[in-house]
Amino acid sequence: MGRISIREFYDDDLDAVVKLWWEARASAERPVYSLAEVTASCREDHAVVAVHDGEVIAAAVGRAAHAQGWIVFFGVSERTRTEDVAGQLLDALERKMAPLGLSTLSVLIPEGGRLDLLTSNGFQSRDALRYLERQMPVQRRELDLLKDVGGRILPRHLWENVSGMRREKQLLEERLVAPLAEPDLADRYGVVPPRAVMLFGPPGTGKTTFAKAVASRLDWPFVEVFPSRLGDGKSSMAATLRSVFERIGELEHGVVFIDEVEEIASQRSDPPTPTQGVTNELLKIVADFRDREGMLLICATNFVRGLDAAFMRHGRFDYVLPIGLPDAEAREAIWRRYVPSEVAVAVDFTELVGRSAGLTPADIEYAARRASQDALARALRAQQAGEGRRASAQPTDLSTADYLEALSHTRATVSDEQQSSFLDDIETLARL
Numbered sequence: 001m002g003r004i005s006i007r008e009f010y011d012d013d014l015d016a017v018v019k020l021w022w023e024a025r026a027s028a029e030r031p032v033y034s035l036a037e038v039t040a041s042c043r044e045d046h047a048v049v050a051v052h053d054g055e056v057i058a059a060a061v062g063r064a065a066h067a068q069g070w071i072v073f074f075g076v077s078e079r080t081r082t083e084d085v086a087g088q089l090l091d092a093l094e095r096k097m098a099p100l101g102l103s104t105l106s107v108l109i110p111e112g113g114r115l116d117l118l119t120s121n122g123f124q125s126r127d128a129l130r131y132l133e134r135q136m137p138v139q140r141r142e143l144d145l146l147k148d149v150g151g152r153i154l155p156r157h158l159w160e161n162v163s164g165m166r167r168e169k170q171l172l173e174e175r176l177v178a179p180l181a182e183p184d185l186a187d188r189y190g191v192v193p194p195r196a197v198m199l200f201g202p203p204g205t206g207k208t209t210f211a212k213a214v215a216s217r218l219d220w221p222f223v224e225v226f227p228s229r230l231g232d233g234k235s236s237m238a239a240t241l242r243s244v245f246e247r248i249g250e251l252e253h254g255v256v257f258i259d260e261v262e263e264i265a266s267q268r269s270d271p272p273t274p275t276q277g278v279t280n281e282l283l284k285i286v287a288d289f290r291d292r293e294g295m296l297l298i299c300a301t302n303f304v305r306g307l308d309a310a311f312m313r314h315g316r317f318d319y320v321l322p323i324g325l326p327d328a329e330a331r332e333a334i335w336r337r338y339v340p341s342e343v344a345v346a347v348d349f350t351e352l353v354g355r356s357a358g359l360t361p362a363d364i365e366y367a368a369r370r371a372s373q374d375a376l377a378r379a380l381r382a383q384q385a386g387e388g389r390r391a392s393a394q395p396t397d398l399s400t401a402d403y404l405e406a407l408s409h410t411r412a413t414v415s416d417e418q419q420s421s422f423l424d425d426i427e428t429l430a431r432l
C-alpha cells in the first residue's frame, strides 16, 4: 500500500464523504448524524480526509458547540481500515479543532461499533449513557409556510390538560388520534384514518379546546381558518378560501380548524345567499382533503342542524361528534383551577360541583372570579372602615358560601332549550 496522506477537506471531496457515509450506514458503524448534517459540517465546520492514490479513503468531521466539540462523522473505508489511518485522522481533526478552546471532544457511536479505534486515541468510553432524539414536528423548510398560513405548534400536554370529559376524550382518542398517529396499526385492522371531522355542541363547551388538544396530542401544527377573515374585499370569499387551503396543503402535517363553520356552510337557500359560493368551495376542499394523508380538518359549530345537507352527507365528514357540557370530573377540575390554593382546603368542592351542573367551563370561571372579586372588595371595605388591620387573606375570607352566592348570580350560557336541542341533535345528526 502506498503512502497515505492526511489533509483538509475540500469541496471536491464531498462525493467521497457521502460514499463513506453510505458505506458506514450499511455496516455496524451506522452513523448517528444524518447525511445532511455531515455534509453541512464538512462545508461549514471542520473536516479532514485521508487520501491514498488520489482517492479519499477516510474522513473525520467535527463541529464545536461552545467548549464541547462533537465528531459528527468518522468513517474509514472498509478496504483500507487500519488503526494507523484512524489514529492519524483523529489527531488531525483534534489539531484543527483545538484552537477553538474545546474542553472535550465527544463522539457518539452505535452499539456494536468499533471502540478500539477511538480508545487507542485517548477517547474514554462513558458507560450507562443513552442517546435520545426527538424529530421536530415542523422541519425548517416548513417554518415560513407555517407562519404564512398563521399556523403554530401548540404546547405539549394540552390533551392531558383537558380535564374530565372521559367519554369524549376516549372517542377522540380511538377515532382520531390513534389511527392518525399510528397509520400502520390502523391499516392492519382495516381502519382508514379520518380526514375530516365535525364537532358540535352548545357554546363554550370546549370544541376549540378539543381541536387544539388533538393537534397537541398528534404533535402536528395547528392552523385555524377564520370564516370572518375570508372577505378581504379584493377577491371573492370562495377564491380566498381556495388559496388559503392551497397554501395549507403544502404542509406535511397539520390540523386545520374552522370554528363557527355554519357561517360559511349554512343551508343553501333560494334565492342564494352571498355565502353560497364559499359553501360550494368548502365542499370541494373537504373532498380534496379526503385524498391527502397527514392532514386533519376539524370543523366546529354551535348549530349543526343549520348546516347544508350536502355538507353533512356521508363521505364528507368521517365523524360528527357531540361535545357537551362538562361532567362532574371536568367541573371539579375547572373549579380547582380558579379557587386559590390557600383557600382550597376549606372549600366544599362536592357542593360546588353539584351546584354547577349545567354550566359551561366559562360560566364556572365567571362564578369563581366573581366570588374572588366580591371577597376582595369586602376585605378592602373592612380595611377602610378601620376595623381591619390589613386586607390579609385569611382562608375564611373566601369560603364555599361565597362561591355559592356567586353561583346564584351566574346565568347558564346553555339554556334548557338549547340543551334539549343538543340532545336531539345527538340522536339525529351525530355520527360516532
Ligand SMILES: Nc1ncnc2c1ncn2[C@@H]1O[C@H](COP(=O)(O)OP(=O)(O)OP(=O)(O)O)[C@@H](O)[C@H]1O
Pocket: 161, 162, 163, 164, 165, 202, 203, 204, 205, 206, 207, 208, 209, 210, 259, 302, 326, 330, 333, 334, 361, 362
Ligand atoms: N374539559 C375542560 N377542562 C377544563 N377547561 C375547559 C374544558 N373544556 C373547556 N374548558 C375551558 O372553557 C373555555 C371555553 O372552551 P372553548 O373555547 O373550547 O369552547 P367552545 O366550545 O369552542 O366555545 P364556542 O362555541 O364559544 O366556540 C376555555 O377557557 C377552556 O379552557
Ligand SMILES: [Mg+2]
Pocket: 207, 208, 209, 259, 300
Ligand atoms: Mg370555539
